[in-house]
Amino acid sequence: MRTGLSRRNFLTSLAQTPKLEYGTLGRTGLKVTKVGFGCMITSDPSVIARAIDMGINYFDTARVYSRGNNERMVGSAIKGKRDKLVLSSKVQSRTKEAALADLDTSLRELGTDYLDIWFLHNYRDPAEIKDELIEAQDIAKKQGKIRFSGISTHANQAAIIRAAIEKKFDVVLTSYNFAMDKGLEPSLDAAHKAGIGVVAMKVMAGGSRFQGFYPTDEALRNKMAREGTMLAALKWVLKNPSVDTAIPSMVDTDQLEENIRAMSSKYTDADEKLLAARLEEIRPLYCRMCGKCEGQCRLGLPVADVLRFLTYAEGYGQFTVGREYYQELPAAYAEARCDSCPGCTVNCPNGVRVAQRMRRAQEIFA
Amino acid sequence: MRKKISTLARLGCALFAMIPVAFAQKPDCSLVPGWTQQGEARSFVADTLFEYMDGNAEGYLIYRFVKMDGVNCQSGEDTIVFDISEFADAESAYGMFSANRDPRQPLTQIGTAGQIVPRRAIFVKDKYYVEIGISRDGADVLKAFCTAIEKKLPGSTQIPEKIGWFPTEKLVPDSTRLIPESVLGLRLLRRGYVAEYEYGKAFLVTEDSPEAAAGVMAKLRARFGEVKPAKVADEAFEVADKYLGRLCFFRKGQYLAGYAGVAEGMDPVALSAALAARIP
Numbered sequence: 100m101r102t103g104l105s106r107r108n109f110l111t112s113l114a115q116t117p118k119l120e121y122g123t124l125g126r127t128g129l130k131v132t133k134v135g136f137g138c139m140i141t142s143d144p145s146v147i148a149r150a151i152d153m154g155i156n157y158f159d160t161a162r163v164y165s166r167g168n169n170e171r172m173v174g175s176a177i178k179g180k181r182d183k184l185v186l187s188s189k190v191q192s193r194t195k196e197a198a199l200a201d202l203d204t205s206l207r208e209l210g211t212d213y214l215d216i217w218f219l220h221n222y223r224d225p226a227e228i229k230d231e232l233i234e235a236q237d238i239a240k241k242q243g244k245i246r247f248s249g250i251s252t253h254a255n256q257a258a259i260i261r262a263a264i265e266k267k268f269d270v271v272l273t274s275y276n277f278a279m280d281k282g283l284e285p286s287l288d289a290a291h292k293a294g295i296g297v298v299a300m301k302v303m304a305g306g307s308r309f310q311g312f313y314p315t316d317e318a319l320r321n322k323m324a325r326e327g328t329m330l331a332a333l334k335w336v337l338k339n340p341s342v343d344t345a346i347p348s349m350v351d352t353d354q355l356e357e358n359i360r361a362m363s364s365k366y367t368d369a370d371e372k373l374l375a376a377r378l379e380e381i382r383p384l385y386c387r388m389c390g391k392c393e394g395q396c397r398l399g400l401p402v403a404d405v406l407r408f409l410t411y412a413e414g415y416g417q418f419t420v421g422r423e424y425y426q427e428l429p430a431a432y433a434e435a436r437c438d439s440c441p442g443c444t445v446n447c448p449n450g451v452r453v454a455q456r457m458r459r460a461q462e463i464f465a
Numbered sequence: 466m467r468k469k470i471s472t473l474a475r476l477g478c479a480l481f482a483m484i485p486v487a488f489a490q491k492p493d494c495s496l497v498p499g500w501t502q503q504g505e506a507r508s509f510v511a512d513t514l515f516e517y518m519d520g521n522a523e524g525y526l527i528y529r530f531v532k533m534d535g536v537n538c539q540s541g542e543d544t545i546v547f548d549i550s551e552f553a554d555a556e557s558a559y560g561m562f563s564a565n566r567d568p569r570q571p572l573t574q575i576g577t578a579g580q581i582v583p584r585r586a587i588f589v590k591d592k593y594y595v596e597i598g599i600s601r602d603g604a605d606v607l608k609a610f611c612t613a614i615e616k617k618l619p620g621s622t623q624i625p626e627k628i629g630w631f632p633t634e635k636l637v638p639d640s641t642r643l644i645p646e647s648v649l650g651l652r653l654l655r656r657g658y659v660a661e662y663e664y665g666k667a668f669l670v671t672e673d674s675p676e677a678a679a680g681v682m683a684k685l686r687a688r689f690g691e692v693k694p695a696k697v698a699d700e701a702f703e704v705a706d707k708y709l710g711r712l713c714f715f716r717k718g719q720y721l722a723g724y725a726g727v728a729e730g731m732d733p734v735a736l737s738a739a740l741a742a743r744i745p
Contacts, residue, residue, distance in 0.1 A: 140527050143650035143659075145708035152707075163521045166565045166587075191521075221518075253515060348523065351647030407513075 118363040119154045122343035124185075124296025127247045127269050129215060131157035131185050133337050133362050136355075137300060137348040138173050139164045147176035150355050151184065159272075159298075159346045160209070161189035161220055162201050170208035181211050187272075189220035189251055195231040195238075202239055216270050216296075218249035225262035233266060253301065260286040264293045274301035275342065277335045277374045284339070291341035299345040302336040303329055328377050331370035333361040392453065395445040398435050401428070402445055402453060409460040425464035436461055490593065492547040494538035496613035497606065503539040508532065527645045528561040529553035531592075543600050547610065549618075550594045556625050560643030562589035572639055575611045577622045586611050591620020627658055627669055630743045632736075637661040644668075649709055649725055653684050657721075665710065665727035667740055675699070675718045682716050695734045698741040703734055713737040717744050 120133040135157030136150050147158065160173045170188060177184060188205045192198045202217060217239060219232055228250065236248040247269035252259035256273045260283075263271045271290055275283060276299075290297050336345045349355050392402040405428075408421040426433060437443065443454035494502040507517065510532045514522040517533070525533075535548035552558040559577060565587055566572065566580045573579045576595075579588025585598045586607035595618075597610050628641045640661035648654035648668050657670030672678035682700055686692050689712075695701040701715035701723075710726035713733035722740055727733040 140523055140646070141650075142644050142647040146650035149650075149708050161521070163518075164524055166567065168564060168568070221521075351650045351652045353647075353652040 117153075117359050120362040124216075124247075124270055124298070124343050125291070126294035127216075127296050129185050129247070129296065131344045133344055134333070134358050135159060135185075135298070135344045135346040137346040138169060140348050140350050141169075141172070142350050144172050144176035146349060146352050146355055147173060149352055150349070150359075151177065151180055153355070153359055155355075155359065156183065157185040157187075157344055157346065159187045159189075159300075161191070161218075162205050163189075163191050163220070167204065167208055170205055174208055174210040178210060185215045186211065187216035187218060187249065187270075188214055189218040189249075189272075191220045193227070193229065193232070195235040198232055198235040199238065202235075202244055206244060213243060214245045216247045216249045217245040218251045218270070218272055220251050222250055222252050222259050222262075223254040225258050228259075228262055228266060247296075249296075249298075251300075256283055257286040260290050260295075263295060264290060268295060270296035270298060272298040272300055272346075275299040275336055275339075275345075276302050277332055278378065284341070287339065287341040291343075297341055297343050299336045299339075299342045300347075302345045302347050303332045326373060327370070328373045330357055330361055330364075331366070331373045333358055334364065334366040334370055335374060337361055338366045391448050392445050397444045398437075398440060400432055400435055400457065402457065404428070405432075405460045406451065406453070406456055408464065409456055421460075422464045425460065433465060436465075490549060490551065490618065491534045492536045492549050492595075492614065493617075494536055494545075494547070496617075497609045500538045500540045500545070503537045503544065507535045509535075524564070525550065525561065528564070528643075529557040529645070530561075540606075543603065543606075545600070545606070545610070546596075546598045548596045549614070550596070552592050552594060555591045555621065555623075556643060557645070558589050558592045558594045559625055560645055561594045562587060563642040566639070568637075568640060573608075573611075575608075576615045576618065577624055578639075579611060581607050581611065588615065590615055590618045590622055593618050593620070625658075627671070628660075630669065630740070631658070631660040631667055632739050632743060635663040637663065651685075651688075653681050653688065654721065662724075664731045665724050665733070665736075667722070667724050667736070669720060669722040669740075669744075672719045672721060675716075678716050678719050678721050681721055682714065685714055685721075695737070697734060697737045698744075701734070701737065715741055717741050720744050 121130050122133050123130055132155050134155065136147065136155050136159065138147065138158055138160045141147060158173060158177065160170050162170065164170070177186070186209065188209065190198045190201045190205070192201050205214065206212065217236060219228065219236070222228055233248070236245065239245040240248070249270035249272055250259060250263050250268050251272035253274045260271055260273065275287070287297055333345060333347055336342055347358050349358060396402050405425065408424045437454055437457045445453040447453050491506070494500045509517050511526055511530055514525060514530065514533065529552050531551045531553055533548055533550040535546065538545045538547055550561070552561060562578060567582065570580055570582055573581050573588070575588040576590030579586065581604050583602035583604055585596070587594070587596050588611055589595070595611065595614060597607055599607055631641055642659055643657070644659050645656055648657045648659060648670055654668070654670045657668055660667045672681060679700070686702060689704045689706065692702040692704040695703050695713060695715070697713065697715040698717035701713060703711070703713045705711050711733050712723065712725045712727070713736070714721065714723040715737050722737070722744065724733045724736045724740070727736065
């Protein structure tokens, strides 16, 4: 039996090699593929090896992913190819000493002498960005252990991006996707103009707070992939000129092959339609917890909380959890009924059908 | 009437019996003398976990995370962070543990399996996954907390049965992991176990039925193109792949399994036959 690619597979892979596009991460000058690779939930190192061969040159991990096992997996996958790649990791520790110790561990696990970008991981309050952590990044730069400093944010992104500009970080890594409101875009533009590299994550509107947008139900996810919704979501992010690269989490080879196509195909009206349809599907159902409904209910009901409990039950199949939370509400709220109200006073700016959803919660939980 | 009272009494007993179980799943600082709770207890479900660990929540969600309860505890200058996560089932919780343990450190016998290193302890029992971190080196304190909470967590301490199906010869100790999605990086292999060997890795995926498994085998053949039929269990083939190395896939009933990345000098078909013999 022959080893390596068969002739047929080789020819197929040649035919399928997509066009690559590159972005420059601000003043760092790092030239990265517009689609990078988020390694957090990658199931096998072979997916990363394949991505490198396909031309993807930016890979991101973090010290906390799988308690360090992820960095080790990435290290094994990039062995012998490190110099061709842009590699970033992140540190969650909140003191200088701990952060620098974590950096040494990251380097050891990744099998490299340096990181191209070292992110302070997961900031939502600018006050949390301590000087000693910036000092840790400066020390690491002087020691040659990192080339550039970065900060990552999943919430309150605009404030963190402003802080990143003020504190002269080199790169910012932020969640950004079609389901978010437009308020973030001026911040991305400002970062770009300030010479900060902008890396987008959670681009599929997946993962945590937008879990409802990225259903855990396998059948629905497959349907979205077939229709091209996931690819459209990635293309939507890449069409923003202030975004230098995006790093969708890639589990498997199929996802890699799909995502890489985002670089060679334009965002079209058809994509817009797909995303609009997806937003419409979820709009009446999923509360985004923006809090704008607070105080609007004439009965004083905590609308966002109740809708969240309903999401536990119907969005994630966790009926018991939803009911448990509902029943912990003060009795006056748990026993209130929207049917007794002459008309709903709550207007959701995101189009959630509040009265209907509240009635549903009362029907199944009370 | 007597029957009705008896029924109510049974119901009352059942509800009473459930109370300690409900409380037992929450972390408690007073489990170890000298420790007290610092601040409020926390609780998260799938779509709020990001509030606690944004940037790492997906690593939990992918293992069918249900909820997490946590507290911080204090004793003098020392603090611990104590979290108990519930997953959809025992296999998923074990999967979370197997993904997060340090494969280079020894395991400790706590619950189904555990690991204690100087500043943190993790263990799994049934569908619960416990994580405790301490602000100084303190394996003794970690062990005391683990031992105390383990007794309070309900459920079985059995390791998932399928882990025992992998041959043990030249198996890297404690290397068997649950891959929650896309075994070997292939979406066709939805969820299953991977065990590391000195010469490659074995895998095992469970499909819903023999017919479903046969359907996946057909798709695998199509995906890899030029494959060579092999005689293992119900059906099998071998192939070489640039990224997955020398491979053998076989099907036995509803199970898809085999070896990948097999080193020269070892026969993926013979190895697969040995694995197939251990699958009931």
